[in-house]
Amino acid sequence: MVRTGAGQRKIMLLALLPLLIWIGAFELIPIIRMLILSFQDSNGQGFTLGHYVKGLSGPLYVQALTNSLRIALLSGVMAVLVALLCAYSITRFTTRMRDSLLMLTNMIGNFAGVPLAFAFMILLGNNGVFTIMARKFGIETFGTFDLYSELGLTLIYVYFQVPLAVMLLYPAYYGIREEWREAASVLGASAFRFWRHIGVPMLLPSIVGTFGMLFANALGAYATAYALTGSNYNLLAIRISALVSGDIFPNFELGSALAVILAMIMLLAILLNEWMSRVSRRRGL
Template identity: 85%
Template sequence: MVRAGASQRKIMLLALLPFVIWVSAFELVPIGRMLMMSFQDSDGQGFTLGHYVKGLSGPIYVQALTNSLRIALLSSVIAIFVALFCAYAITRYTTRMRDTLLMLTNMIGNFAGVPLAFAFMILMGNNGVFTIIAREFGFDSFGAFDLYSELGLTLIYVYFQVPLAVMLLYPAYYGIREEWREAAAVLGASAYRFWRHIGIPMLLPSIVGTFGMLFANALGAYATAYALTGSIYNLLSVRISALVSGDIFPNFELGSALAVILAAIMLSAILLNEWMSRLSRRRGL
């Protein structure tokens, strides 16, 4: 019996080997190489912290980091606010309607990158469909809207952030038991007081955890922003790409240092999500 168990474990470990090789080749090795390059000087020989100093003090890189953090923060806050109401509304429908709405939400969430940027250009660009219609009917304020600005980027980020937030927040509402609502109503509590003292506190770990995921998702977004603005608007992900492949004289070491800084911020947001998820599970959500 013991031999059979040991043999089975060996077979399972052997079956896991391709996955380990895959993760090592495409995750661990590139990350290790990136960390090594971020501490190398321009000759690739000596050790230096100069790339991190330049990445955290150079005006163009500080601006890129600030712009990325601002758009990620703003789009995440807006997405959380919208998703709170949308996710709750979905729970009020029948099972068949819920499944349909969740399927559509999942499809919308996967519509991102270059196709999403192109769709917004067609609809809301300088000569987009909505822009031309607005001009024809005299809505000059809409015609003055610049899709290729920070406001336009934020709008697009919100578009693909809301479906993700809905999918993450939707299960949390089922942690609020119907008995709690009934007990609160029997005791004379209004709907506002129920959500203020019971509903929102119970949802708070899920809200904060979801915010961490949204923040990391927006911070690492590249394809949509680059397809829309190119290098016109300074973002950290776009700046890293320019240092690695876009410039005439690439600077892999500095690009690696900026990538490590970006990864550290994203990892912090993901760890926050994990911590809040554990807290949520302890509370029964």
């Protein structure tokens, strides 16, 4: 007996019910609760915008937001520049080698969080392998490198941002047709002029969209930064965690307001990526 279309849809919806319950319990309800808390006063009674005012004007929280934005911008730009070269290089290999490199890139992209921070401590910490070797050979400039500073954090962020950027930028190169290169070559254009006038403009929507994703990814990163610096470096994600669970007297309302501010910035970055993706599709990338 063949089931009707309506019956099949009911079965599909029933199969999706556990997923919908999961999303509601662990995504929607916490978000709604966070929004409500962010507008409540300290007593949980009246409506107030004071937490947002404090989050956007208090020196400690402004510093946390500034540090987070700066590291997200720096790591995003550096990762995009490195990934542009890496993704293009991957397209030049054979199919078998290309698949192997993409698999390796995907594996590296999943190596983040506490294990990544621990690995960098072993290699570049105050008593790391490379640090001790640099001291032994008298390389003082490298020996004075501080992994637990903003520069060290940016380096780690770039490390786990590059694989993601490669995976996002790699398909965009296949939107640049080989016929365009041949036509440019016949007309006397050098490789530099081809990339300047054709290649880079065609890749620009993908580049900007990828940067938006990297920016949001860096803003939301918490485990790596906390494992490396604890509370010694002021980031917005770490400050939110301290307000919710780390302080002696937690302030859920202020923490929720800061989380909403962080979420809005990340949402703008994701919307930028979606807009650029539509532009890329219209261009055929």
